[in-house]
Amino acid sequence: MAVLVITGTGTEIGKTVATAAIAATAWAAGRSVAVLKAAQTGVRPDEAGDAEEVARLAGAVTTAELARYPDPLAPATAARRAGRAPVHPAEIAEAAAKLATEHDLVLVEGAGGLLVRFDPAGGTLADAAELLGAPVVIVASAGLGTLNTTELTARELRSRGLDPLGVVIGSWPAEPDLASRCNLADLPDVTRTPLLGALPAGAGSWTPDAFRAAARSWLTPRLDGTWDAEAFRVREGPR
Template identity: 55%
Template sequence: MSVLVVTGTCTGVGKTIVTAALAALAATRGTPVAVVKPGQTGVGPDEPGDLDDVRRLAGIDDVHEFARFPDPLSPAAAARHAGVPPVSLPTVVDRVRELAETHRLVLVEGAGGLLVRYDDEGATVADLARWLGAAVVVVARPDLGTLNHTALTLEAMAHRGIQLAGVVLGEWPDEPDLAMRSNIRDLETISARPLAGAMPAGSGALDAAEFLVAAHRGLAPAFGGAFDAATFRDSFGLTKENP
């Protein structure tokens, strides 16, 4: 059994798409997989949330949302504004461990970035990963500004002794600009390893069959895909002579 936590360098970077891709590849291999969203914010009671996207794209129904708050805020602030108890991450740990007893893979998608608060005591996704002893997939933006965000995220993880499973670009466009192309090599330098994937922009609009193909192409073999970081890098002429 294995637990992977998916976080981002900030909000809106493609965490849900990467989570769905990880789930789709696991499911197609016949791996019993469950997906957990400890706290969904910015979505009303009857509106589709992130797990509905995972269900649609990955074709799995074993999804678990533990709390929902209507305001588009951090989980701690959203709970406070709604006047309801916050998400209890220690309780989430217990429930994820229960799922891990019957599933070979449990994916846990956080809200926002690594250090977004879930309660007023300051519990974060970093704490959740540490308590679970889980490795973390970091989803990053490809564009200008991502280097600082990614470096800060990885530094915070290293400071807490959290294992990095890989850095994945959540939305890679068909026509990347100069900054995006240049960032490939710098992101690999920051993380001290090759990129673990790059999901095509617009993947969330695909049907399940098309999405599985995109997931296979967009994630590295460690996650069940065929993404090759060297080939990806070389396709943009990023050699030592032309960084």
Template identity: 70%
Template sequence: MPVIVVTGTGTEIGKTVVTAAVAALARARGRSVAVVKPAQTGVAPGEAGDVEEVRRLAGEVTGAELARFPEPLAPATAARRAGLVPVRPQQVAEAAQRLATQHDLVLVEGAGGLLVRFDDSGATLADVAGELGAPVLVVAPAGLGTLNMTTLTAEALRTRQLEQLGVVVGSWPADPDLAARCNLADLPQAAGAPLLGAVPQGAGALPPDRFREQAGDWLAPRLGGRWDAAAFTAAAFDVAVR
């Protein structure tokens, strides 16, 4: 998989930290990594964005931010309000393909969910994945409501004949409630794809060296780690029973 598209079922659910974890594990195996952020919103000029955060956590990766809009809105809305040219799917795909000729892995991290609009024509991250023919990794929250959002995202991917690589829980709570624990078993069915990890809440606040050391405990072998979905699910219920 020279290119993976990383999306979420919504905003603020851990996409950037998951992207950084995947990048860190690839780098630990000696692979060169690039990260593409098609549209960064809600960040002022000169302020660190998601690409910089991935670099901070994962280490030396090549970063490409294609567009930046100051207001924390959907990319199409933010571009229109700022009077700036929106990013286009073909532009994103071309950047990722160019980086893929020079790197072993390219991660394309979207803004918000799969169908958040890039421009007023309705172009989305799904169109980028289609242009690239790349698999999509879905990041989802742990708790109540995630099954519906994950099912809708999976249905959108299937409708567009896009491959879903799997699902990662972007922020696994230290004290998960019943819904979160049950969702570990139900998410693969909702997604129609395997559960490939659970990143602990607050992982992004770890010192970078500890983040890199521990990333393998959060992601499954498909993503370069050693995390086991069945064992993690069983342990979550065992702890709750105790």
């Protein structure tokens, strides 16, 4: 698994923090890690983007960003409004493949959901994953509505012959509601993929030292962690 693609089921569901946790556990396991942000939107040139945030939380990882656009929109739309060249799936795949020659693990973080458009031709992160032949981690929200979007994402991956490696819950609430608790059983059922982890709500605001110390406890051994999905379901599931 030299390249791992990380997609969300939408925006603001914890994809960047989940990417940081995956990077932190791999780095703690002795692997060299690179993080590729395919296209950064909604960030000024002097602001830190998602790749830099991953490095801040995770530690000594290589970061790369293919393009940056000021408007907080889908990359294709943001590129058009800025009058700048879009990013194409082939460029994403080429950059990831090059990083993979120099690192043990390359994490390719998308923008929003799997089918968000990067270019006028309709190129998506799914197209880049196809070119790479890389497994995909789906970062999903915990609560009501997540079953539909997460199942659709898994189905789209399989329709392309891609491997949905599993689901990471990007933000697990301190006081989960009934829908969130039930989704611990329902997410693996509807997606036919395992739960690979659950990050506590607000983890992105932790200090880097605290984040790195705890990251392994949020992810399963498949992602170099110690998290036990079944024990978590028993503890946090329906009451």
